[in-house]
Amino acid sequence: MSRPAQYDVLFEPVRIGPRTMKNRFYQAPHCTGFGDVFPGGNAHHRAMKAEGGWAVVNTEATTIAPEFDWAGQMTPSRIWDDDDIRNWSLLVEKAHEHGALAGIQLHAGGAFLTGFDSRMPGRHLTDRLEEAGWLGSVIKMDKRDIREVQRQYVAAARRAKRAGFDILNIWGGESASLPVQFLMRLHNDRTDEYGGSLENRARFWLETLEQVHEAVDDVVIAARFCIDSLHEGDGGIRVDEEGVGFVELADHLVDFWDVQVGGENAELWIKDAGPSRFYPENFQQAWVSKIRPHTAKPIVGVGRFTSPDTMVEVVRSGQQDIIGAARPSIADPFIPRKIEEGRLDDIRECIGCNVCVSRVNARWHLICTQNSAAGEEYRRGWNPEVIPPARNKAKNVLIVGAGPAGLECAVTLGKRGMAGVHLVDASDDLGGHVRWIAGLPGMGAWGRVIDWRKAQLGKLPNVQVITNTRLSPRDAYEYGADIVIVAVGAQWVDTGINGITHQPIAGVTGSRPDVLTPEQVLRDGKPVPGRRVTVYDTEGYFMGSSLAEKLRRDGHEVTLVTNFGHSSPYMDFTGENVHMRPMLERLGVTVRSEHIISAFEGGVVRAHDHIAEQRELEWESDALVLATQRVPLDSYFKQVRELHEADPGAEVQAVYQIGDCVAPRMLLADAVFDGARLAREIDAQDPATPLPYIRERRLIGSTDETYAAVLNRPEGR
Template identity: 40%
Template sequence: MTTLDPRYNILFEPLQIGPVRTKNRFYSVPHAIGMGMVGMDGMIAFRAARAEGGWGVICVEETMIHETSDHAPLKTPELFLDEHIAPTARLVEAIKAHGALAATELAHVGSSGVAWQARAHPLSSSSKFPHYHINPITARTVDKKDIAAFRQWYVDAALRAKSAGYDIVYVYCAHDLSLLQDFLVTNTNKRTDEYGGVFENRVRLLKETLSDVKDAVGGSCAVAVRFAVEERRWQSNLNIRDDGRRVIETLADVPDLWDVNVSDWSFDSGSSRFFEEGQQEPFINFVKQVTDKPVVGVGRFTSPDAMVRQIKSGILDLIGAARPSISDPFLPNKIQEGRIEDIRECIGCNACIAELNHYTRVRCTQNPSAGEEHLQGWHPEDYPAAHDASQSILVIGGGPAGLEAATTLGKRGYSVTLADAGTEWGGRLVREQKLPRLSAWGRVVDYRLSQMQQMTNVDLYLDSRLSAEDVVGFEADHVIVATGAKWRGDGLGRNHHDAIPGHELDHVFTPEDILNGRLPEGEVIVYDEDYYYMASSIAELLAAAGCKVTFVTTASDPVPWTAMTLEMGHVIKSMNEKGIEIVVGHSIAAIESGAVSLTRELTKEEGKRSADAVVLVTGQLSDDALYHELDSLRDEGKIKSLERIGDCLGPGQIAQAIFDGRKAGMNFGK
């Protein structure tokens, strides 16, 4: 059995946080999972899996301290009623059963929420529209009585947290999602009383709230503050040269723990397309210079060497993680057991966040068990044994779905053969990971291949295109078809129900052409009805190759799904920097030699644009011919058992393909 590499001993040192002590330096920071009080069983299963995996501290996400605070329809935990204590205690017990400390991020989201559940008026330091919502209701300005009530809400919630058994209680002031941050920032605080104007006034409520909570529970619970040291979305006084630093200097010894980050969420949890591992270091590396209290921060850390450097360099005391702990709940245990190669590294795609922004439970591209621990009964590491290990399974297609299905079935103990027609594993990812900024997505392939290469019951065959006759001759007990999908070239998509006139012309390209290295020249229109990463990635690729690119989309905003993954602003900024013209709200009416006819969606007004080439990014078609041929043979009794998964079943996100693969692997034999 392998053991801990001595280089990583420091990661497993205990650490004192106020009155409590961690077993190691791994800290699962607060992050939403979209289950809330009505999904308590799911919350328990999700958090307990991370505690079982070795995280020293498991922190529950924004836990609302009053009915005027919520992110509805996203479900969140609550501690503003005594009846919330008992179900919360079940959650805390499950976390602590594995030796982890349990923490809760008590929060009032102020003007970032709209208090939909209670149909109340949202609150703000100064009257303003709510953040992140288009609800036509203005958050009301809190008065002195409201401020006194707010402080009492925090105390009452902290006492309930203590009763529920929490070890660490947070005061939340980050991410543009906090009433306390509204008071700090001059953009949002326009008050003229003792809570507005000069810094000493704007920091007053945070100082009072922290002191109140410490007085209430500080003898038995550690009190932490989550604080954004810099607002990166726009210019403000909250930055590391001004008030971002002054807050920590002023309150240095008040909390027992500083949990530091940047605002807003799109920068704090920036995707791997735009932010590298450890990207927050330049913003948080001053904190330990001005406080003696422990400091935790995040950086999408998956490398234990990077974690050690953060500690030895005096930047962090605790390694915080949200997305890496979703991707691999057992990351600490794997490091401790010397199984670095088994870490399921986060790819930073933000599929987890997209689900939350879409008001459903968390999911993960790398870890399909995330969010399914209770509903499906899926454990991130333990797999049910094969019902009959003598049965053989043939998986056709080595893309994300096929790789996951074969990995899952192999771990269950079945005899698995995985065959792919290509010369590299990965299916769509063979080419997509070579697009601008998508290299981290290759971890999807690397992890599954490394797992299967350790299994003697899994055979891997590349350059093996199988015909229906070949499959029949294989005589497998079960056949899984995961042959993926291809980008269509006729222009059918969200807006076009018929082929675009002129799509067959030689100067019209598809993503398949671009991915295969066939690039246009001159003036190029990239037309997007896919609404995710493909069109913008192609636009940037062509701009880098010297083309003059115009990005045209039927959507009212470019790449709208990237708003869910927190990438839209970064995508737009990047395209602007590369000189790509963005035209929204237009569809292609027809393509002709040297020009494209466009229709403005709002007015149906038509116009023309010159174009030497057009790239149509409108949709995909399942590559399912083999499946249908095999299906007919199954009806004839020549195939015993058959199913299709992933893009072969229906084109979608890689996260869906991985989920399909896990489901196929887990359900076989039921």
């Protein structure tokens, strides 16, 4: 199968300075949580995209010197000295193996630093700490300091070239880097030649680009540029002012423009990686399209591109020349190859849940809801498109439960060539709880988790899908399968028991019509009685806030109660709270944070302050919706297992469980991963126990010449 002709434009080569991209697909710089601490993980993650057809793969923001250390805010990614060259060379080598160009994003953070690793202050354009820089300390740069920082850029650029990088990107994305901080009046109140007019505020970046140009040759020079900071007050970057103005000033110094919007401060950079519930595909179009009249150089733009038709449109319209993508390249590193081969329905579309972002913000490596192999390319040797045949593929498998774990397991086992896979579910359709989660306001894109897997199952002749069939544990055991896998999920408790009090709420029972769980509201359509509704959330992710939003939009007066300092704290990591919390306020939802509900009796909710354990409050409520805790539906598995243990000579050879019926997972990605993990290891000696994975670490006793030299110094002891 070959690609339809309308997509030919996406595979035209693009000249960028001294290099040529083989097509228009550009993996935009993005954090992985691997940094240079886990070089194997980083290199193999990027290499998977190169294998999938991306013409360029990039690092994350890579600090140029110890003074710009931001360990603790991000997993460190550094090119401080020659030792770093060895680790980055692996990434370059892996990218080149598949015909991709490799780019590095050189970063000096100014005030946005921690100094956790270096124990040093950093040089900044002022002596003022910035919004996200409260952990560090800064020194105001004089002209001598400015020259020293520029020398650090040049030294890092030379090291990057020695590592083999094709593209050196002087980062000014969002507002967490010196070049764009100089440009923003919000940060820059200098009165010398580096402050004031646009030309003066651009001077630091322009000089840095010039010096890098002079120091290195035969490499591509780029500037990742925040063309509009989406700042709501004075002092931000406006595309019609600083945006196009800087492009005109610096155009002769770059080989292409890598542009993005969002980042009025470093805490709100998430407006660039906008979650799908608030940002549609190509949401940056209004700003990016304004750059074209001001440069003839190629333009890269981003916007969570998942549709090949949208990609074609943005190129043909002149909005941009190159398709930049971070999250879509994580969800499916093989997007270019699948388009080229005409396999459009095989594209694993990003759902915009931002779980990848959340793990990096939580200071660890990324994962992905759609792509269970993301982050596991090196650790476990997983390739999302190449799944080796099972050694025990003559076996027949029954999977009970077609939620996210069961679906993923069935797809993976089918692709591994198992003789027969029967996926059985009691409901009339596939997807489990994802079906009704996708019905929450703004969360329709989450339904892609089901859609992609249903499409894959339809292509696997060895997989049979059976719905509207409820199997008892004995039915499952006697089904005739060699292997039985239970994936029946979990459910929300209807008593209000939670991890804070460890007790049910006084007066609350599951039989009360005015006490409801999320399943009853969203799956069963059970009416929520009365006008006044209280939602109680002790989980801390999307469910409590989303229910509050839905019920308010349905016309109820809603009070959202949570034990946390504010609603849905995990959504700080995904970036959704940047919009969710203000939206709940605009909708008129009353939020009572740091409170525990102790009773719901006689139409009155009683709660007390969770921190001070005083200030008991009471208010009238017609209904209470509980998003406090889920419990696994594990009795089904235990009954099947007991039947198996009592009948060792039976046809059934093994019984396993996966997903939320093992333990409820807050992240959908972890349930999907669980199904994939068992399926990928179904032919291991003990599939129930995960195989060891590679742990990148330093071992005491290994050779380290630098460490030995420090120990042998008199002052080093």
